[in-house]
Amino acid sequence: MMDLRTEERQALDEYIIKKIEDRGVSLQQIGELTYFLQEKYYKDLTVDDCVHNVKAVLLKREVQNAILTGIQLDELAEKGMLDFPLQDMIAKDYSLYGIDEILAFSIVNVYGSIGFTNFGYIDKVKPGILRELDIKDDSKSVCHTFLDDLIGAVAAAAASRIAHSGKFD
C-alpha cells in the first residue's frame, strides 16, 4: 500500500490550510458559511465553534484529496495549461461540466447524506465568501470553478459534523 509517510501527512494538514488561504479564502470565512447554515438551529452556536469544525473537516483525507485536485485544476486553467476543450470548460465554468460538483460531493459525503441539502442551498444563495469568489470569477485572470464548490462543501460538511455531534442540541 503506497502512501504518504506520517511526517508528510502532518505537513499536508498544514499545507491544505495554506493552499486555501493562498487562493483567497480564510478558515474564518468558511466558518461564517457554516454559521450561516446552522445559526437558526442552535442558538448557542458561535462562529468560533464553526471554525473549529471546519478545521476538523480539513483533516479528513478524502477532503484533502478533493481540495488538492480541484485547486490544481483551477490553477492550471488560469495558466492556460489544460488541453482543449477541458481548458474552456474549466476556465469558463461551463454549466454542464459537473466535475466540480462531483469533487464537492466527495467532501460532503464524509459526514453523510444530510449535508447535501446544505451544500445545494449555499451554492445557490452564495453568501459571504462564495459571493466574492463568484464576482472574482468574472475577471479573466482567475479561475475558481472548483474552489467555490470545494469551499461550500467544506462548510456544509462542518455543518453536518455539528449536527452529528449533538453538542449544540
Add this chain to the structure above:
Amino acid sequence: MMDLRTEERQALDEYIIKKIEDRGVSLQQIGELTYFLQEKYYKDLTVDDCVHNVKAVLLKREVQNAILTGIQLDELAEKGMLDFPLQDMIAKDYSLYGIDEILAFSIVNVYGSIGFTNFGYIDKVKPGILRELDIKDDSKSVCHTFLDDLIGAVAAAAASRIAHSGKFD
C-alpha cells in the same frame, strides 16, 4: 434476470403517477417547482414544458423504484407498522435519519451531478407544494418524510433534463 414483464412495465408508468397523486401531489405542482428553479435561466420556458420534462423523469426505472420504496415507507409509518426505532425515525422525520435524502439522490443522479444544487436549494427554500407537504407533516396522521424529498428530487431532475436538452438555451 428476473424482471417485470413489458405490460407490467407500462402499467407501472401509469401507477407511479397515480400513486403520487393519491399522496396529494399533482404533476402540475412538480412542474411548478421545476419552473421555479429554471425560469431565470430560460426566458421562453413555460410550466407546461416543465410538466413535460417531469413526465419524462417519471418514466425512468431508478426514479420509479425510489418513489415506490419511499412512499411505501411513508404509508407504513402512517399505519404504525414499522418496528422501533425506525417507526419513530420516519414518522417523526428525525433530522439525522438521512435515508430519505439517499433515495432522493438516486433520482437526481439520473441526470448527473448538476441537479444536486437545485435539489438542495428547493429542499431548504420549500416553494409551492413542498411548503404544503411540510405543513401537513406537522399533523399526526400523515407522514411525508420520504415524499417531500422524492418530489423535490423529481423536480430537480426535470430541471437537469431541461439543461441537458439545450432546447431552451
Add this chain to the structure above:
Amino acid sequence: MMDLRTEERQALDEYIIKKIEDRGVSLQQIGELTYFLQEKYYKDLTVDDCVHNVKAVLLKREVQNAILTGIQLDELAEKGMLDFPLQDMIAKDYSLYGIDEILAFSIVNVYGSIGFTNFGYIDKVKPGILRELDIKDDSKSVCHTFLDDLIGAVAAAAASRIAHSGKFD
C-alpha cells in the same frame, strides 16, 4: 432537531448487532469477509482485528439507519405486507431494483470512495456468509434482498477503515 435521546442511542448500538444476528449473520462472519478482502495486503492482520473494525462501522449512524431500513423491508417482504409491485421486486430480488445497492453505498461511503471496489468484488464473488444468504434466498420463506448487500457493505467499509488507519501497513 428531533433525534433519539442518548440512552436510546446506546440501546440502538446493541439492537443493531442483535438484529443482524437474528437475521442469521454473526459479527464473526462479517469479519471473515473483511479478512477475505484484506489478508493479501496486510500480513499481520487477523480475523479478530477485522471483527473489531466491523463493530466500529456498526456504531456509525448512517450505517445503522441503512441497516434498520433494509432489514425492515426484507422482513415486510417475507410477510407479504408490501404493495404491488414493490412486494415482487423485493421478494424476488429483481435485478433492476437497485435500492438495495443504494442503501449499501450509503454504508460504504462512510469511509470514502476506496471501499466501492471491495464492495463490488465480494458482491460478485460471494464468499462465506454471502454465499449462504444467496442460497437461503432461493427458498420461498426468506428474503435477503437487502441483507446480503448490507452485510457486504459493512465488510467493505471495515476494510476501508483498516486501510485508513494505517495500523497494519
Add this chain to the structure above:
Amino acid sequence: MMDLRTEERQALDEYIIKKIEDRGVSLQQIGELTYFLQEKYYKDLTVDDCVHNVKAVLLKREVQNAILTGIQLDELAEKGMLDFPLQDMIAKDYSLYGIDEILAFSIVNVYGSIGFTNFGYIDKVKPGILRELDIKDDSKSVCHTFLDDLIGAVAAAAASRIAHSGKFD
C-alpha cells in the same frame, strides 16, 4: 448558460474516442470487458453488441467530462507538471487517493446503481486491457491512475445499459 456549441459537441464525440485510443485502449477492448461481465447472463450477446453499447455510453456528457478530466491528470502526472504532493499521489497511484474512483463512479452512475457491483468486480479481477494497463503502470514513464478506473467504469456502464435495454433477456 455557457456551453459548447453544437459543432463543438459533435467534434468532442469523436475526440473522446481518439483520446482513449491515443492512451492505448481500443473500443474493442472495452467491449470485451463488458462481454466478460455479461456473457453469463445473456447467451445471445456478442462482443459487437457490447462495443455498440460502449459507443453509446461514450456519447454521454458526464462520461465525456470525467474522461477528459482524468486523462488530463494522468498526462500532467506523466510530465511531472503537478504540484507536490498531488504529483506523487497520482504518479504513484497512492491507494488512499480515491479521486480516480470518484470520477469512475460519475460514469457508472449514468445508468444507475446496478453498475457499481460490476465496476468493483472488474477493478479487482482486472481482465483483458485492465491487466495490460496495470502492468504498464509499473514502468516509470506512463501513468494510468485515472485511465484504468475510467475504462472499467465505461465497461460497467455499458453492461448496465444492456441490462436496462431488456434486449437480450
